[in-house]
Amino acid sequence: MDLDREYNARATTPEVEEIIAAYRARTDAAKAVLRWSAQSYGPTEPERLDVYPAGEGAPVLVFIHGGYWRALDSADAGSMAPAFVAAGACVVSVNYTLAPAASLDRIVDECRRALAWVHANIARFGGDPSRVHVAGSSAGGHLAGMLLAGGWQAALGLPEPAVAGATLLSGLFDLRPLPATHINAWMSLDDASAARNSPALLPLPGGLPVVLAYGETETGEFKRQTEDFARSLREAGCAADVVPPRPRSNHFDIVFDLGEPGALHEATRRAMGL
Structure with missing residues (x-):
């Protein structure tokens, strides 16, 4: 198997730059019509998040952006906010320090x-x-998986699990193949760091609703990672469902499906009790 090809998401999507530009444009449009504020959760500038409030007692959607841990920002990650705020949910978009300035251990710690x-x-x-x-x-799907997995919450005074459910889009959940790929040029993973940052290798909670999805045009490895992790979640007792991919959807535009009418949006709302 050509792992570099399998884990090269950009190569599957010729229009990737146009889609990424739309991340920022749609987030700017959301901020133009919604109440929102930037908040700090740590001492450095990247340790911040954008909060889009809703009514009292609202469920909370915490979204973590992608970019192979080295690109993008919370300013690119609010396209789903109008739909979820309208449905009665508070939305939080998390920012974090990017690689290679930050190791994956640090990025995971920041998200926690x-x-x-x-x-x-x-x-x-x-x-x-x-x-x-x-x-x-x-x-961001990987990082959300790391928040879903167990073994770290007590150190931060949180219950285990610290979330009531998850939606994981085109994530990587077993990082052990990555040190042998081009991704390691900026991630600098060794076997130990890849293993300890793999949600699939960590204790998984039971009884939670988890929605998983990937784009139709994704490589086989991205699809396999999602299907395998869904199986592990079910074995742990979670209600884990893989949403069938929208025709012609890809690794990058699946983010828009989260905030637009359709199967992924509806599945996430059900999982949140909306």
Whole structure:
């Protein structure tokens, strides 16, 4: 198997730059019509998040952006906010320090601390910390999976699990193949760091609703990673469902499906109790 080809998401999507530009444009449009504020969850500039409030006692959608851990920003990750705020959910878009300036261990730690900030502070914005649904796409899907998995919550004073459900889009859940690919040029993973940052190798919660999805034009490895992780979640006792891909959907535009009418949006709303 040519692992470099299998894990090269951009090569599957000729219009990738246009789609990525739309991430920022749609987020700007959301901020133009919604109340929102930027908040800090840590001491460095990248440790921030955007909060889009809803009514009192609202479930919370925490979204983590992709970009293979080295690109994009929370300013590119609010396209789903109008739909979920309209449905009665508070939306939080998480930012984090990018590789190679940050190791994956640090990026994961930042996302965990962002979730701890949500638990401690989201009630001020109308959100219910007991109804946090974490979501992410691509690298963000991996990071959301790391928040779903267990073994770290007690150190931050959080319950285990610290989320009530998850939506994982085109994520990577077993990172052990990555040190042998071009991705390691900026990630610098060794076998140990790849293993400890693999949600599929960590304790998984039971009893939670988890929505998974990938684009129709994804490579076989991206699809396999999602299907395998869904199987592991079911074995742990989660209600894990893989949403059938929208025709002609790809690794990058699947993010828009989260905030638009259709199977992925509806599945996530059901999982959140909306």
